[in-house]
Amino acid sequence: MTDASAARRPGEQVLAALGLGAPDLSPADASPHTFPGGGRWRTEIPSCEGPEALGVVLKEASLLDVPIHRISQGSGVWMLTDAEIAEMVDATNERDIELCLFTGPRGTWDIGGSTRTDSRGAGLRARGHDAVAGCVEDAVRATELGVKCLLVADEGVLWTLHRARLAGLIPADTTLKVSALIGPVNPAAYALHENLGADSINVPSDLTLDHLTEIRRVSAAPMDMYIEAPDDLGGYVRMYEVAELIRRGAPIYLKFGLSKAPGIYPYGHHMRDLTLATARERVRRGRLALDLLARHGADGDMAPLGSRLPGTLKRFETPA
Numbered sequence: 001m002t003d004a005s006a007a008r009r010p011g012e013q014v015l016a017a018l019g020l021g022a023p024d025l026s027p028a029d030a031s032p033h034t035f036p037g038g039g040r041w042r043t044e045i046p047s048c049e050g051p052e053a054l055g056v057v058l059k060e061a062s063l064l065d066v067p068i069h070r071i072s073q074g075s076g077v078w079m080l081t082d083a084e085i086a087e088m089v090d091a092t093n094e095r096d097i098e099l100c101l102f103t104g105p106r107g108t109w110d111i112g113g114s115t116r117t118d119s120r121g122a123g124l125r126a127r128g129h130d131a132v133a134g135c136v137e138d139a140v141r142a143t144e145l146g147v148k149c150l151l152v153a154d155e156g157v158l159w160t161l162h163r164a165r166l167a168g169l170i171p172a173d174t175t176l177k178v179s180a181l182i183g184p185v186n187p188a189a190y191a192l193h194e195n196l197g198a199d200s201i202n203v204p205s206d207l208t209l210d211h212l213t214e215i216r217r218v219s220a221a222p223m224d225m226y227i228e229a230p231d232d233l234g235g236y237v238r239m240y241e242v243a244e245l246i247r248r249g250a251p252i253y254l255k256f257g258l259s260k261a262p263g264i265y266p267y268g269h270h271m272r273d274l275t276l277a278t279a280r281e282r283v284r285r286g287r288l289a290l291d292l293l294a295r296h297g298a299d300g301d302m303a304p305l306g307s308r309l310p311g312t313l314k315r316f317e318t319p320a
Contacts, residue, residue, distance in 0.1 A: 007247075007298030010240045029209075031216040031250040036311035039303025040250035042069035044224065045282050046257055049075050049267035051087040053279040058091065060283040066290065067305055070253065072100040072151060072177070075266040077138035082145060089146040096306035100149035100177055101142050103157065104135030124181040125154040132157055136164070143170045148308070153179040155196055162197025163318050175199040175310065180226065180233055185211070187218045191314070194221040199310040200253060205229040205236040212248040222310050224253040227289050235259040242289050243298035251303070251310075256286035 015021050034040050045061075048054050048071045061068050071092060077085070085101070092099040105126060126132045135157045139150050148171070152158045158178065164170045180202040184190040193201050202224035203215070215223070225245060229236045237259060238245065246252055261278050264271050293299040 007243045007296050009243075010296065025247075029213040030247050031213070033216060033220040033251055034301075035222065035251040035303045035307060036309055037304060037307050039307065040252070040301040041246045042222075042251070042253045042303045042307070043067055043286060044070040044072060044253045044255045045279075045286065046072045046226075046255050047074050047230075047264060047275075047282065048279060049073055049264060049275055050080060051084050051091070052272070053275050054088050054091055056276050056279045057283055058095065060280050061286075064283060064287040066283050066286045067302065068095075068097050068286075069303065069305065069307065070098040070100055070149070072102075072149075074102055074151075075264075076102045076104060077142045077147075078104065078134070079266050079268075082141075085142065085145045085147065093146070098149050098175070098308040099147055100151050100175075101138075101147050102151040102153075102179070103138040103142075103161075105131040124179070126157050132160060136160060139164070139170055139174075143174055148173065149175045149177055151177045151179055153181045155182070155193070158193065158198060159196045162315070165197075166318055173309070175308065177224065178202055180204060180224070180229075187214045190215045190221070191219045194219050195314055195316045197315065199313065200224050202226075202255075204233070205238065206234055209241070209244055209248050212245065216249065219314070220251070220311070221313050222251045222253060223249045224255055225249065226255045226257040228257045228259055228285055230257050230261065230263070231259055232263055233257070239289055239292060242293055243296055246298065246301070250301075254286075254289060256282045256289065258282050258285060 045057050045068055048057050057071060088099055126135055139161055150161060158176060161176055165172050165174050176197050176199050178193050178198045178201045183203045184193055185204060190201060198221060200222040205226040227238055227242055258278050258281055262274060264275050267275055
């Protein structure tokens with residue numbers, strides 16, 4: 001591993017020789033933050049929808065030597081049987097990988113037709129008491145089966161689950177991850193999610209590098225970012241920016257998504273072949289990004305494998 005601060009920038013030697021070199025990087029826009037225990041970046045393989053897809057990811061990661069800190073799923077706890085969840089928990093625990101499952105109903109899966117209008121209505125949030133209750137039910141069920149990370153797409157659900165872990169209703173070491181589906185796009189919103197209980201926050205992949213620096217001036221909460229985003233999140237491919245995303249956004253989870261691939265949520269066996277093929281390719285995309293970091297001398301400062309906690313974060317006071 002090499003020191004990321006000594007990394008070279010893509011194409012810089014040739015461009016400098018031609019008189020087209022870029023301005024020097026400013027130390028002022030670098031993030032000063034790290035993960036607890038050391039390291040500035042972790043890895044995540046998203047959209048791992050069940051035990052079979054998980055098996056494909058783990059096998060491919062071993063074959064391509066791709067280190068994994070977290071594996072996440074998007075269809076929801078309610079789309080998995082207890083046996084399937086237990087199998088995924090055992091497989092990830094065996095390899096000291098954090099497993100993150102999505103909680104509950106979302107606006108696109110109930111009668112909320114406004115989410116399909118041009119304005120997108122309330123988006124993916126939990127509509128009404130019953131949807132929040134469904135998310136809580138999923139959270140309790142998942143944590144009882146050994147899941148330690150929950151994925152949420154609603155600020156009310158986030159605050160409710162944060163209060164639940166403080167009250168001992170779900171385990172205190174449960175981590176809460178904010179979905180890209182509601183990802184904040186400015187420093188004030190990012191800090192708000194941190195104070196509501198978020199332990200990592202997925203920002204949209206179209207934020208500029210300056211936006212990341214602005215966020216890091218107000219919050220040290222871990223950031224999640226698709227290096228390659230699914231088409232329904234924009235389809236952005238930011239492979240050549242990985243080193244700079246780390247420099248600006250640390251502590252950051254590098255998420256290896258997949259563009260030009262059909263959506264698979266909510267997953268069922270009727271989508272098995274597509275799901276397994278895309279799971280395998282996400283790991284390969286991870287290998288490509290890690291190889292690029294190595295070529296540029298920016299592959300240092302990875303957080304230790306098995307690390308999952310976010311460190312001390314800012315929180316709102318909870319009601320008595």
